[in-house]
Amino acid sequence: MEGKLFRQLRKERGLSMQELANEWNSVAFISKFEKGNTNISFKRFxxxxxxxxxxxxxxxxLRSQAEEQSVYNYLSDHPFYLSGKFVAYLDQIFHCNxxxxKSGDFAKGQEEMRQLEKAIAQETNWGKFLGILCQLLVLNYQVNEEGKAGKTVDLDHLFKQSHTLSAPIVSYLYKIDNWGVFEVMLFRFFQFSFPVETTRQLLRTAVARTKKQEGLQAMQGMxxxxxxxxxxxxxxxxxLSWAQEVLKEAEELLYDQGDLLNSSKLLFYQGWLKIASGSVEMGKQKCDQALSIFRILQQPEMQQEYSDLFSTILKNREEPNNCLVFA
Structure with a gap:
């Protein structure tokens, strides 16, 4: 596949094999590579x-597009491509989620998530980790089903189960000193299941890594x-003081960057924090302002998503033990 695509790109640019040949790659070698008759080292490629x-x-x-692989639409507000099977599986998990x-059919969600868990290769570390993520989401679907049935949710038991399931991921993240995209993604999508003190401790490492590798689109978005x-x-x-800290950091990062969508999200979260802190009317006003900006920017899906979240936040204020908020 690589040789065939390379040949296409070379010809589109009007270049001959003779023009590309150098001390690393002879004409004969380039010809064999393009025909798929030889392997190639990273340096030569x-x-x-x-x-x-x-x-x-x-x-x-371009190779992913030729193989009809989709960009990842469910891991971020801005679809992106990144090589690696674990990213493709993550996208499938969150598509299912x-x-x-969206449908509210959590019984069907449990069935589909369990099927997806079986499809993920279990012989690799990332496969085992993503299998745990599937189990965590199934656990949350079960809680949602209980809530719909009018049952009282045992939050302490839920958190204990979540902490037990995610313990291998916590151990792995503490063991790795030099985080890459994989580790940052693990933290991003598992942090809701960690003990909250652990989330705060590991957040510094995750954010620092996104700054160090900000040239990678995936890191910027995350x-x-x-x-x-x-x-x-x-x-x-x-x-709430920890929440205030992270929103302050987001505010500093967004200053004079022209990032209207994330600035609008920041306004929404500032409103949510106000509501949680007891300044309900002021918080509602900020959330309503953010929703209005989404509408002005013609972002109907985002407006609906945050409108639904706003409703859940208000319900959570009235029934804190029966309505959890995840975003």
Missing amino acids: EQLLNGINVTMEEFLY HLAN RFELLFGTCTTFINFQK
Whole structure:
């Protein structure tokens, strides 16, 4: 596949094999590579791509498109491509989660999530980890089903189960010193299930890594998702000063950046924190302002998503033991 795509890109740029040949790659070698008759080292491949002015990232993206792989629409507000099977499976998990939450059919969501768990390779660490994520989401679907049936949710038992399930991920993250995209994603999507003190401790590492690798699109997008996601967790557990800290950091990062959508989200979360702190009317006003901005920016799906979240927040204020808020 790589050789065939490379040949196509070379010809589109009007370049001959003779023009690309150098001390690393002879004409004979390039010909064999394009026909799929030889393997190639990373260094030699990098040299060939430099010769046709194509970056490695662009090549991987084009290869994914040729193989009819989709960009990842359910991991972020801004769809992106990133090589790696674990990212593709994560996207499938959250596609399933999106459908379950949108339809409210949590019984069907449990069935589909269990099927997805079986499809994930269990012989790798990431496969085992993503299997645990499926189990955590099934647990949350069960709680939602109980809530719909009018049953009182035993929150202490729920949190204990979540902490037990996510313990291997916590151990792994503490063990790794130099986090990459994989580790940041693990934190991003599992933090809701960690003990809240653990979430706060690991958040510093996650945010620092997104800053260090901010040239990666996936890291850029996750930075605010980390902050807003942990803000939700801290409000759920009444750690309001911690929530204020992360919103302050988001405010500093957004200053003069022209990022209207994340700035509007920040306004919404500031309103939510006001409501949780007891300044209900002021908080409602901020949330309503954010929803109005989404409407002005012609973002109907986001407006609906945050409108639903707003309703849940108000319900949570009235029934704190029967209505959890996750975002």
